[in-house]
Amino acid sequence: MAGEPISKETFIDASPQIVFEFLTDPVKMVRWMGIRAEIVPKPGGIYFLDPNGVDTIRGSYLEVVPYSKIVFTWGYDRPGHSIPPGSTVVEITLAQEGTGTRLRLVHRDLPPDAREKHSFGWGHYLGRLKTVSEGANPGVDPFADANVRHG
Numbered sequence: 618m619a620g621e622p623i624s625k626e627t628f629i630d631a632s633p634q635i636v637f638e639f640l641t642d643p644v645k646m647v648r649w650m651g652i653r654a655e656i657v658p659k660p661g662g663i664y665f666l667d668p669n670g671v672d673t674i675r676g677s678y679l680e681v682v683p684y685s686k687i688v689f690t691w692g693y694d695r696p697g698h699s700i701p702p703g704s705t706v707v708e709i710t711l712a713q714e715g716t717g718t719r720l721r722l723v724h725r726d727l728p729p730d731a732r733e734k735h736s737f738g739w740g741h742y743l744g745r746l747k748t749v750s751e752g753a754n755p756g757v758d759p760f761a762d763a764n765v766r767h768g
Contacts, residue, residue: 620729623736625722627743631750633684633711633718639750640687640709649745652761664689669761675702686710691724699728720746 629636639645643654646666653667657678664676676690690703705726712719722743727735741760748755 620727620732623722623724623727623732623739625736625739625743627720627747628714628717629720629747629750630717631752632716633713636711636718636720636746636750637684637687639746641681645749649749649755650742650758658687664691665694676707677703679706684711700731718750 639649641656641658643656646654646656651666651668652670655663655665657663658681660678660680662678662681664674664678666674668674673694674691675694676692678687678689680686680688686709688706688708690705691707692698692700692702692704694702705724708723708725710721712721720743722739724735724739738760745755745758
């Protein structure tokens with residue numbers, strides 16, 4: 618049974634166009650999240666992320682509206698995992714706010730026992746997205762270490 622959705626919001630001092638690129642370009646994505654991404658950001662396109670060389674995340678895009686909204690499914694590509702591939706939904710909206718962007722992320726359909734871990738993880742990664750979108754280097758991601766399990 619799914620629990621309440623996780624909701625995160627942050628202000629990024631960069632245009633929605635710049636933030637959108639970091640969410641939809643696999644080369645730019647791995648600057649803030651994961652070590653390998655294979656994504657085709659269009660409805661029905663694949664969403665594949667290797668965060669640490671051990672866990673892999675697989676889903677598909679449901680909706681992609683340039684510079685304002687991305688919706689994709691999310692789950693772990695490991696037999697028997699409590700969050701199977703494509704079983705949850707992540708929605709990211711981008712809204713122009715002055716010269717920056719208000720980003721809102723909602724992750725739905727997570728099992729209740731996975732909410733805390735995912736809430737922490739999304740907070741971590743959105744901080745890294747903010748840093749890289751604003752033109753700085755977020756540094757090496759400690760979660761990219763194979764010894765740090767995500768799922």
